[in-house]
Amino acid sequence: xxxxxxxxxxxxxxxxxxxxxxxxxxxxxxxxxxxxxxxxxxxxxxxxxxxxxxxxxxxxxxxxxxxxxxxxxxxxxxxxxxxxxxxxxxxxxxxxxxxxxxxxxxxxxxxxxxxxxxxxxxxxxxxxxxxxxxxxxxxxxxxxxxxxxxxxxxxxxxxxxxxxxxxxxxxxxxxxxxxxxxxxxxxxxxxxxxxxxxxxxxxxxxxxxxxxxxxxxxxxxxxxxxxxxxxxxx
Amino acid sequence: xxxxxxxxxxxxxxxxxxxxxxxxxxxxxxxxxxxxxxxxxxxxxxxxxxxxxxxxxxxxxxxxxxxxxxxxxxxxxxxxxxxxxxxxxxxxxxxxxxxxxxxxxxxxxxxxxxxxxxxxxxxxxxxxxxxxxxxxxxxxxxxxxxxxxxxxxxxxxxxxxxxxxxxxxxxxxxxxxxxxxxxxxxxxxxxxxxxxxxxxxxxxxxxxxxxxxxxxxxxxxxxxxxxxxxxxxxxxxxxxxxxxxxxxxxxxxxxxxxxxxxxxxxx
Amino acid sequence: xxxxxxxxxxxxxxxxxxxxxxxxxxxxxxxxxxxxxxxxxxxxxxxxxxxxxxxxxxxxxxxxxxxxxxxxxxxxxxxxxxxxxxxxxxxxxxxxxxxxxxxxxxxxxxxxxxxxxxxxxxxxxxxxxxxxxxxxxxxxxxxxxxxxxxxxxxxxxxxxxxxxxxxxxxxxxxxxxxxxxxxxxxxxxxxxxxxxxxxxxxx
Numbered sequence: 001x002x003x004x005x006x007x008x009x010x011x012x013x014x015x016x017x018x019x020x021x022x023x024x025x026x027x028x029x030x031x032x033x034x035x036x037x038x039x040x041x042x043x044x045x046x047x048x049x050x051x052x053x054x055x056x057x058x059x060x061x062x063x064x065x066x067x068x069x070x071x072x073x074x075x076x077x078x079x080x081x082x083x084x085x086x087x088x089x090x091x092x093x094x095x096x097x098x099x100x101x102x103x104x105x106x107x108x109x110x111x112x113x114x115x116x117x118x119x120x121x122x123x124x125x126x127x128x129x130x131x132x133x134x135x136x137x138x139x140x141x142x143x144x145x146x147x148x149x150x151x152x153x154x155x156x157x158x159x160x161x162x163x164x165x166x167x168x169x170x171x172x173x174x175x176x177x178x179x180x181x182x183x184x185x186x187x188x189x190x191x192x193x194x195x196x197x198x199x200x201x202x203x204x205x206x207x208x209x210x211x212x213x214x215x216x217x218x219x220x221x222x223x224x225x226x227x228x229x230x231x232x233x234x
Numbered sequence: 235x236x237x238x239x240x241x242x243x244x245x246x247x248x249x250x251x252x253x254x255x256x257x258x259x260x261x262x263x264x265x266x267x268x269x270x271x272x273x274x275x276x277x278x279x280x281x282x283x284x285x286x287x288x289x290x291x292x293x294x295x296x297x298x299x300x301x302x303x304x305x306x307x308x309x310x311x312x313x314x315x316x317x318x319x320x321x322x323x324x325x326x327x328x329x330x331x332x333x334x335x336x337x338x339x340x341x342x343x344x345x346x347x348x349x350x351x352x353x354x355x356x357x358x359x360x361x362x363x364x365x366x367x368x369x370x371x372x373x374x375x376x377x378x379x380x381x382x383x384x385x386x387x388x389x390x391x392x393x394x395x396x397x398x399x400x401x402x403x404x405x406x407x408x409x410x411x412x413x414x415x416x417x418x419x420x421x422x423x424x425x426x427x428x429x430x431x432x433x434x435x436x437x438x439x440x441x442x443x444x445x446x447x448x449x450x451x452x453x454x455x456x457x458x459x460x461x462x463x464x465x466x467x468x469x470x471x472x473x474x475x476x477x478x479x480x481x482x483x484x485x486x487x488x489x490x491x492x493x494x495x496x497x498x499x500x501x
Numbered sequence: 502x503x504x505x506x507x508x509x510x511x512x513x514x515x516x517x518x519x520x521x522x523x524x525x526x527x528x529x530x531x532x533x534x535x536x537x538x539x540x541x542x543x544x545x546x547x548x549x550x551x552x553x554x555x556x557x558x559x560x561x562x563x564x565x566x567x568x569x570x571x572x573x574x575x576x577x578x579x580x581x582x583x584x585x586x587x588x589x590x591x592x593x594x595x596x597x598x599x600x601x602x603x604x605x606x607x608x609x610x611x612x613x614x615x616x617x618x619x620x621x622x623x624x625x626x627x628x629x630x631x632x633x634x635x636x637x638x639x640x641x642x643x644x645x646x647x648x649x650x651x652x653x654x655x656x657x658x659x660x661x662x663x664x665x666x667x668x669x670x671x672x673x674x675x676x677x678x679x680x681x682x683x684x685x686x687x688x689x690x691x692x693x694x695x696x697x698x699x700x701x702x703x704x
Contacts, residue, residue: 041370084259085481091328091345092263096320097265103357123376130368131450134361134449138314142352156259183314187307209344233338418537422543430649437635442549443645453545 006077006223009070009109011215016067020089024205027057029111029129031131033196036133036189040126046116047125066104068212072097074120075215078164078222080234081149082157087234089149094234102137107135122137137195137204138186140179147211148171163225168218171211178207254322256481260329260473263322267466270319273312282309284363285447287385290439295373301366301377310364317356324348327465330472333480334409340401347398348494354394359387389445390436394427414468425461428454504672515703528680536688539653543646543692550642550699562704564639567632572623573701576616577693581586583612584690587661591683594668594676603668610661615684620647650692657689658684691703 024030028050032104034043047054076097080090110132114125154162154169185200192199255261278285290295324344327469332340343453362384366377406419431454434443442448478484526533554561590605624644634644664682668674 012367036369082460083483085257085476085483086260086329087332088260088263088322088325088329091341092322095324095345095352096318098346099321099352099357102349102353106353106358123372125374127365127372127380130365131361134365134368136308138361139317139357141314141316141318142321143318144315145322147410148318149322152259152262162449180315183311186368188259189353189368214485233333249661416529416531417534420531420538423535424538427542427649430652434634434641434645438641440640441638442553443638443641449549449645453549457542473545 003223004053004151005219005224006074006226010074010216010219010223013212016064016071017068017212018223019064023057023060023064025045026053028053029057032199034129034133035196036194038126040122043129044118044120044122047114047129048184051115051118054111054115058108058115061108061110062105065108066101069097069101071212071216071219074219074223074234078219079153081160081163081226082153084153084156089153090091090234093146093149096142100142100146103135103139103142107132110135113141118212121157133195134186137200138184140182140204143208144176144179147176164218168214169212175207179204235399246360256483257476260326263329264322264466264470264473265328266319266325269322270323271462273316277309277312279310282363283315283382284309284388287451288381290382290444290445294378297381298374300379301329302364302370306363306367313360316336316362316434317352320352321348324398326469326487330404330413330469331405333411334405334474335411336405336408340405340501343401344398345468347394347396347401350467351394351398352392353389354387355391356388359384362387364372367402385434385445392432395427398431399423399429405438413472418465418468421461423463428457428462431453458500509617509657509680515638518532520667528677528682532681532684539688540692541581543649543695544664546646547695547699550646553638553642561639562636563645565700565704567627568643569623569627570701572619576623577697578670578682579612579615579619580690583609583616584687585609586612591679593680594674597672599658599668603665606668609639609686610658610665613654613658613661617658622700637657646696646700650689650696653689653692657686660680660685 029044034046038046072093076093078088079093080087110128114120114128114132118125145204151169152196154164154166154172157163181193181199181202182204185195185197188194188197195201195221237248252258252261282303283300288300292300328341328344329346332338333392334340362380366372366380372380402423403419403426406422407416409419432450433448434444435445438444438447443450445451521586586605587608591603592601593599593605632640634641660682664679667678
């Protein structure tokens with residue numbers, strides 16, 4: 001079985017990650033992350049003052065929003081190789097990825113909108129900023145379920161030579177636990193759970209970054225060992 | 235395919251432990267559905283009273299009051315944790331459509347509709363309701379806009395579900411493997427019709443055709459909810475009755491049949 | 502994609518495709534499920550319409566007067582004629598006379614296709630003169646009900662097209678498919694008769 005397509009797609013991930021890292025580092029909204037306690041006037045002033053930087057990153061992220069999709073697509077292919085009775089986990093995974101990516105894009109749009117017309121009514125700018133943060137930090141539900149689907153596929157895999165080592169599944173389950181706190185960010189304006197706090201922000205983004213790195217490694221290995229194994233058409 | 239799983243994978247209809255169930259992945263996915271739907275119902279009704287929908291012609295003080303309710307935020311939290319299960323519930327449909335003799339295009343259409351619908355019909359409107367409660371001090375104009383956007387997106391999101399029900403209904407009707415009963419296919423066409431019925435919510439603000447109206451909400455919901463229950467009963471039966479020989483992980487003695495069935499797929 | 506006609510085997514409960522016994526349920530039994538359910542759904546709309554008409558009698562009467570009764574009547578004739586030819590065509594198909602059946606279905610299709618065309622001549626002037634669904638409750642009911650009906654007509658025309666194709670190209674046309682299509686079309690016609698009476702005629 002020719003796995004060249006998968007390998008090519010996988011290797012688009014490192015450049016994607018590099019670009020995301022760049023976006024993160026130069027995004028004025030993230031360095032440091034804007035506090036939820038800012039008043040609408042302060043938020044409006046911030047967007048006015050950092051206009052170029054924000055717009056630049058918004059455009060960049062608009063472009064690279066789906067650049068990790070190939071990695072997820074390859075994951076879906078590998079999930080479908082698991083000897084389960086159906087491809088239900090593959091499909092659930094695919095849909096989750098689609099939904100999660102859309103949420104990210106919406107967040108990007110909201111920041112872009114806020115920066116587009118900086119002399120907007122500060123209430124509206126603040127609303128857009130809130131919306132962007134909501135869509136960026138809180139929607140962990142799909143990442144959680146998609147990782148659970150992946151983990152399940154590993155646990156339920158009846159093959160004598162498993163596609164992934166079991167610890168990758170455990171790791172995925174761990175990410176589910178580590179990402180969950182972010183959902184609570186919409187309840188707080190300060191503290192560790194607020195959208196700029198160590199749990200909702202730092203832990204979430206760090207977990208996600210480590211997750212991508214680990215999955216990249218695990219997928220490369222899985223694809224390399226795929227050999228002649230046919231995948232099940234999903 | 236790689237080596238055969240050993241004797242422990244003997245196809246036994248009455249597995250002694252549920253863990254040895256051959257269709258475990260499908261069952262886990264299936265049983266997540268009632269859990270999710272009940273959670274959804276609890277969150278939307280008794281927790282936050284978003285449903286049944288409030289009137290589009292509520293007075294402004296009522297709207298402002300509602301949008302400031304803290305329970306909306308709690309509802310948001312629960313939903314953002316749980317909404318990943320919606321894709322799983324959709325994947326359950328897709329699994330049955332995959333077994334049908336129809337082209338993969340049907341299930342791909344459904345999949346794309348599901349992706350779109352989860353955001354425009356669920357996550358986005360939910361956040362509209364949460365945003366107002368997150369930061370007090372927004373003007374009533376802004377809150378009313380969020381209120382409108384929330385309800386319109388929930389009740390008035392039409393197209394993504396239109397394509398899902400059309401593809402699903404057609405697939406069932408055209409299916410030669412009789413995976414799901416034909417009358418369900420026709421019932422699914424009515425799901426499509428409920429989307430048409432809901433279209434007027436974008437126009438009127440009171441009366442039977444508003445987003446809380448008799449025709450567009452209550453009647454449509456009666457059709458919708460009963461279909462939702464019935465379809466999962468049918469899917470339960472379909473999973474249960476699926477011959478073990480047909481499973482993706484069927485043991486090789488039974489495997490010859492698998493190839494035939496799947497090659498029935500047309501392009 | 503599977504040929505629709507070939508794939509249209511009788512559904513649950515009806516196992517013989519070309520049953521010539523007189524007392525069998527014509528066509529696909531699941532189509533009857535659909536027809537009855539559809540009639541019920543429209544029935545709820547009819548009941549709702551009657552109720553709100555009772556509440557807003559004056560408004561409904563005045564609005565009703567603005568409808569184009571002529572086109573409504575012509576459309577009724579179109580559909581009735583179309584249904585007639587569908588019935589004749591089904592009879593011919595049952596008797597094995599493929600040529601006659603084909604001809605009659607083509608005529609039925611032509612009359613049926615006139616319906617949406619005339620509808621446009623009815624709706625477009627109405628909308629341009631400001632009578633939109635949002636105008637008042639009567640017009641909302643009018644547009645929603647006739648709109649849903651129009652979708653049914655469009656679907657019926659598509660189904661008829663497949664019936665014609667099946668009659669033309671298949672060596673052994675499936676009578677049950679013809680009957681199923683005919684059942685659907687007759688339902689569309691019945692619905693229109695009620696709609697016409699309620700919306701246009703009833704004073």
